[in-house]
Amino acid sequence: MNIKVLLSSALLLISTSSTAETVFVSLEKDNAIAVVDPIAGKLIKTVNIGQRPRGIKLSPDAQTLYIAVSDDDTVLEVDANTLSVIGKLPSGEDPETFAINSLGTRMYVSNEDDNQVTVIDLQSKQAVATVAVGVEPEGIAVSPDNQWIVSASETTNMVHWIDAKTHEIKANTLVDPRPRALSFSADGQQLWVTSEINGSLMVIDVATKEITQRIHFAVPGVGKEKIQPVGVVVDDIHQWAYVALGPANRVAVVNAQTYKVEKYLLVGARVWNLAFSPDQQRLYTTNGVSHDISIIDLAEHKVTKSIAVGRYPWGLAVKP
Amino acid sequence: MPTRLFSFFILILSLVCSTQVPASDHQDIKIAYITQEQQVPALEPFVADKGLQGALLGLKDSNTTGQFTDQNYLLEQVIVPIGGDVKAAFTELLTQGVQLIVVNLAAAQLEQLDQINKNQALLFDVATRTDAFRHKQCLSNVLHLLPSRAMRADALAQYMLKKRWNRWFLVQGNTPEDALYAQAIKRSAKRFGMKIVAEKKWLHTYDARRTAQSDIPVFTQVDDYDVLIVADEQGLFGEYISYRTWLPRPVIGTQGLVATAWHRTHEQWGAVQIQNRFKAMASRQMQEQDYAAYLAVRAIGEAVTRTRAMDAVSIKAYLLSADFKLQGYKGRPLSFRSWNGQLRQPVLLAAPTSLVTAAPLEGFLHPNNELDSLGYDQPETQCQ
Numbered sequence: 001m002n003i004k005v006l007l008s009s010a011l012l013l014i015s016t017s018s019t020a021e022t023v024f025v026s027l028e029k030d031n032a033i034a035v036v037d038p039i040a041g042k043l044i045k046t047v048n049i050g051q052r053p054r055g056i057k058l059s060p061d062a063q064t065l066y067i068a069v070s071d072d073d074t075v076l077e078v079d080a081n082t083l084s085v086i087g088k089l090p091s092g093e094d095p096e097t098f099a100i101n102s103l104g105t106r107m108y109v110s111n112e113d114d115n116q117v118t119v120i121d122l123q124s125k126q127a128v129a130t131v132a133v134g135v136e137p138e139g140i141a142v143s144p145d146n147q148w149i150v151s152a153s154e155t156t157n158m159v160h161w162i163d164a165k166t167h168e169i170k171a172n173t174l175v176d177p178r179p180r181a182l183s184f185s186a187d188g189q190q191l192w193v194t195s196e197i198n199g200s201l202m203v204i205d206v207a208t209k210e211i212t213q214r215i216h217f218a219v220p221g222v223g224k225e226k227i228q229p230v231g232v233v234v235d236d237i238h239q240w241a242y243v244a245l246g247p248a249n250r251v252a253v254v255n256a257q258t259y260k261v262e263k264y265l266l267v268g269a270r271v272w273n274l275a276f277s278p279d280q281q282r283l284y285t286t287n288g289v290s291h292d293i294s295i296i297d298l299a300e301h302k303v304t305k306s307i308a309v310g311r312y313p314w315g316l317a318v319k320p
Numbered sequence: 321m322p323t324r325l326f327s328f329f330i331l332i333l334s335l336v337c338s339t340q341v342p343a344s345d346h347q348d349i350k351i352a353y354i355t356q357e358q359q360v361p362a363l364e365p366f367v368a369d370k371g372l373q374g375a376l377l378g379l380k381d382s383n384t385t386g387q388f389t390d391q392n393y394l395l396e397q398v399i400v401p402i403g404g405d406v407k408a409a410f411t412e413l414l415t416q417g418v419q420l421i422v423v424n425l426a427a428a429q430l431e432q433l434d435q436i437n438k439n440q441a442l443l444f445d446v447a448t449r450t451d452a453f454r455h456k457q458c459l460s461n462v463l464h465l466l467p468s469r470a471m472r473a474d475a476l477a478q479y480m481l482k483k484r485w486n487r488w489f490l491v492q493g494n495t496p497e498d499a500l501y502a503q504a505i506k507r508s509a510k511r512f513g514m515k516i517v518a519e520k521k522w523l524h525t526y527d528a529r530r531t532a533q534s535d536i537p538v539f540t541q542v543d544d545y546d547v548l549i550v551a552d553e554q555g556l557f558g559e560y561i562s563y564r565t566w567l568p569r570p571v572i573g574t575q576g577l578v579a580t581a582w583h584r585t586h587e588q589w590g591a592v593q594i595q596n597r598f599k600a601m602a603s604r605q606m607q608e609q610d611y612a613a614y615l616a617v618r619a620i621g622e623a624v625t626r627t628r629a630m631d632a633v634s635i636k637a638y639l640l641s642a643d644f645k646l647q648g649y650k651g652r653p654l655s656f657r658s659w660n661g662q663l664r665q666p667v668l669l670a671a672p673t674s675l676v677t678a679a680p681l682e683g684f685l686h687p688n689n690e691l692d693s694l695g696y697d698q699p700e701t702q703c704q
Contacts, residue, residue, distance in 0.1 A: 113596055115384055134388065135381045136593055154590065155618075155647060156385040157625070158341070172341040172388045174625065178590075178647045197645055197653045209340040225652045225690060 021277055022319045023284055024080075025293055026053040026067060029311035033067065035083070038277070038284065038295055038318075041305045047083050050076055055097045056315040059122075060104040065317060068095040068109070075109060075120075080319055090127045092118045099140045099149070101164070108149050110137040117151050119167060129167045133160045139181040143206065144188040152179035152193060159193060161209060171209045176200045180229065181273075185256075186236040194229035194243060201229055201243055201254065213259045222248050231273040235280050240298070242283055244271040251285060251294075253301055265303050267294035272313075278320040286313040347391045349630050351379070351620060352413050353613070355424035356400040371424040371446055372397065373602035374610030377594075378617025380601070382624075389625055393617070407432055414440055419632040422446055422616045423462075424609060427453070434459040442632035444619075446612035451504060454660040455696045458703030461632070463619075463639065463661040465581075465612035469504035471695035472579035475667035475679035476549075476572055477508035478693070482681055485546035485570070489518040491539075491561070493552040501551040501574060518542035522557050536564040549573040576671070579679070582611035583670040589651040615654070615663065619646055650678065652691060660703045664691040 022044075025034040031051055035044045050069030057066050058080060065078040068091065075095050077087040091098070092111040099108045100122070107120040111130075117137060119129040131149075134156025141150050142164070149162040157179060161171040176195030183192045184206070191204040203213035217227050228246035234256055235241070241254040247270050253263040268287025271294070275284050283296040287306070293313055295305045353375045360366050375395060382393045398413065400406050406425065410433050413421060421441045423430055427450040430443075437443060443462040445453075453459055454468045467475075480488070488509060492502040509516050520542070524535050540548065540561075548565060550573040552558035558575030570576065584605040587595070594614075598606040606614075623638040624630060638644055640661075645653035650666040657664055666678045680686075684693045692698075 112593060132387075135384045136590070153385075155381055156388070157622075157647075158385070158388060160388070169388070174339050174341055177622075177645050177653065197647045204339075211339045223685075223690065228651075 023275075023293070024056060024058075024065060024317045024319065025286060025309050026056040026314045026316070027310040027312060028052055028054055028288075028314045032310060033083075034309035034313070036293065036307055036309065038282065038307075041295070041307060043307055043309055046310055049078070049085075050074075054314045055095065056317045057098065057100055058317045058319055059100065060102055062319050065319075066098070066100065066107065068098060070094050070096055075107070077125075087125055089120050089122075089125055090118070091120065092116070092127070092130070097138055097140055099142045101142045101146045102144060103146065106142075106164070108140055108142065108151075110140050110151060112136050112138060115153070117149070117162065131160075131162055131167050131169065133162075133169070134158050139179060139193070141182045141184055141191070143184050144186060148206070150182055150184075150191060152182050154178050154180070159191070159204065173204055173209050173211065175202055175204075175211065176214075181231050183232045183234055185234045185238055187238065190234070192232045192234055192241060194232050196228045196230065196246065199224060199227040199229060201232065201241075201252075203259065215254060215259055215261065217243070217245060217248075217252050217261060217264075219245070219248050219250055219264050222250075230271075231285075233274045233276060233283070235276070235298075242274055242296075244274050244285060246270055246272065249287075251283070251296065263301055265296055265301065267296070267303055268292050268306055273315045275316045275318050277318055284316050284318065286316055288312050288314065341389050344390060344628070347624070347628070347630060349391060349393045349420075349620070349624050350396065350418055351375075351393060351420045351422065351617060352396045352398060352418045353422045353424070354398040354400070354406070354410060354413065356404065356406050356429070357402045359402070367604065367607065369602070370607050371422075371609035371613045372399075373598070373604075374446075374606065374613035375422055375617050377598055377601055377610075378614040378621070381597075381614075382617060382621030385621060385625060391624060391628075393621065393624075395617075407436060411436060419630065420444070420620055420635065422613055424613065430462070431459070434462055437461060440632070442636050444613075444616035446609055446616055451500065451696070454662050454701070454703075456702050458660050458701075461636070463616075463636075463656055463663065465616050465663050466608060467579070467581055467665065467667050468662060468695050469501055470507060471662075471667055473501075473504035473508040474511065474694045475579040475669060476505075476577070477512045477514060478679050478681045478684050479577075479669055479677060480514065480547055480572065481512050482683075486513075487515050487517045487544070487546045489540070489542055489545035489548045489569070490516050490520075491548060491550045491552075492519070492521050493550075493554070493556060493558070494521065494523065495554060497553040498551045501553055505549055505551065505573070517545050522552070524557070536561055537566045540565040540567070545569065547572055548576075550575050577669055577676060578671075579667050579669055581608045581665065581667065582606060583668050583675055585670060585673060585675045586649075586668055587675075589649050590647075591649040594649050615646065615648055619644075622646060655689075657692070657698070659698050659701050660696065662695060664689060666691065667694060 023036040051071030055068035065080040067076045075089040075091040091109045109118045117131045134153025136154040139152040159173045176198035178197040201215040227248045231244040243252040250264040268290035270289040285294045292306045422444045427448045439461045550558040562571045623635045648654040669676045680690045686693045
């Protein structure tokens with residue numbers, strides 16, 4: 001297996017070509033977004049955006065940046081080139097996390113206080129439906145084929161499978177306590193879910209909606225109660241998954257084939273959310289308490305740099 | 321590759337049970353909530369439904385979950401008036417066959433109910449902090465949701481140790497509860513190697529006009545100490561001590577910096593969400609007993625959701641198992657100590673309008689679970 005790892009790492013290295021890209025980071029306490037050039041390793045500027053920005057995502061064409069400004073009760077539509085606000089979306093109260101389908105036509109917002117998911121049509125900018133889910137919905141994702149919207153409720157401890165056409169819940173999967181983030185594999189066959197309270201990572205088979213793998217973490221010298229998994233991403237070739245371990249200050253590197261934890265990478269304090277570079281050569285992390293982002297070289301699985309960005313970096317989006 | 325040796329992992333293949341929630345038979349889960357009206361001490365604001373509102377929020381959250389599992393939770397409220405017969409009301413619940421009962425009653429009453437119960441129903445104690453129930457005189461079918469006095473004293477002691485407030489001046493009130501609190505403080509002093517350099521009983525009047533300005537400076541003239549610990553559970557004189565001591569010293573204990581299961585200023589670990597939900601429902605702040613009753617109903621909900629059992633024996637077995645991990649908005653999974661039914665939980669240290677910290681503090685280690693650094697640990701308990 002180690003040989004396989006080395007080989008694929010080598011392959012990845014050969015295919016690498018660094019292109020300019022921009023990382024946008026929402027800064028919860030600065031009411032701003034940070035604009036970072038990760039290749040140069042520099043913070044370019046900080047732009048005031050609205051009250052308590054958290055969830056941040058790019059449209060599939062990378063031209064529009066969506067930012068949930070929780071205390072303004074809206075999701076902002078921002079021109080990704082000029083960073084000027086184009087519009088405001090009717091997200092419902094206190095929006096934190098949201099997902100966009102691959103066509104860029106629909107947005108799904110978790111309304112934590114109202115136990116619902118709001119469906120927004122991105123062309124008309126109207127809320128077209130609300131779906132009642134469990135207590136404190138947080139993590140949300142759309143399957144790559146746009147068939148499923150999955151919503152994780154933190155207190156009900158379930159993943160709800162919402163049919164994207166009818167907006168009806170078709171199935172519920174009971175998961176470990178306080179599920180936080182969820183992420184589909186690129187082929188749409190697996191859903192990876194983190195449990196903050198159990199310190200676990202679950203892999204759910206999308207066809208059967210059953211948990212097929214449960215992975216636990218143990219970092220030498222770090223108490224197990226500090227291991228609180230939050231963000232999770234799986235690479236496109238389904239070789240590696242990466243999990244942010246919160247106050248354990250580490251990103252776990254999980255072999256997506258064998259489900260073994262191969263390595264723990266020390267990043268900043270309370271690592272929260274993760275995003276790949278467009279070529280998946282790098283992984284960016286927001287470190288909430290140390291007020292910086294870390295850059296991980298994925299060919300080497302090494303942390304190469306950390307960049308101070310501002311107070312309480314929450315989420316990030318990467319523009320090619 | 322030496323780096324691979326750093327990898328530690330546990331992989332558990334799930335082969336036990338199905339996790340997808342199946343379409344199955346409808347279940348009605350009946351929970352009872354029993355309390356008695358009481359007179360409150362003069363300094364405390366009167367809250368008529370302390371505890372009950374927490375149970376109702378727990379019920380609401382459980383029913384939101386229940387809509388996906390076809391499980392419906394019902395709460396039967398039994399509120400016995402002052403002077404009413406609590407034992408008769410409880411016996412009536414047992415006769416009805418109620419298996420799960422949230423009990424918001426004083427220690428002596430809980431003890432009586434435990435004797436009547438004879439292990440029929442599973443009781444969730446959301447009121448007592450009595451160390452005896454967790455240490456010597458354990459009640460067999462009772463789970464305790466609030467931290468005991470020993471847990472609270474240990475939480476404060478950890479903080480005082482961290483601050484190097486090693487020399488304590490203990491001031492104790494006149495009630496039996498104050499004596500129990502003082503006992504817990506002495507136990508903690510011994511446990512953490514602290515020194516009680518002075519100890520006094522407050523025997524003066526409770527009239528603020530006299531006590532506050534004149535008596536307290538005189539009363540607090542003892543040998544030098546780092547911190548004054550007050551044991552006044554009813555709040556009869558403790559509030560007068562701060563800012564009036566002979567030497568300028570912090571006040572900690574039942575007043576000043578207090579140890580509590582819940583506090584209105586607590587916002588971390590998702591607590592804002594439940595504080596908001598509670599306020600929207602009850603039109604007031606959530607108090608300790610509300611938090612305890614919320615957790616009691618949520619613990620039942622978790623057990624029912626995951627086992628589909630509704631009887632006291634199965635629910636108890638699940639709640640005491642290693643599988644049970646309850647999210648309690650305090651950053652660590654909550655569970656029950658198998659040896660005395662005490663809910664393991666962080667204890668908040670709070671001043672009236674600010675949260676100071678949460679115990680266990682960093683560095684207080686334990687071989688099994690750091691939460692067990694608070695209160696009676698397994699080797700200390702005489703319960704089976």
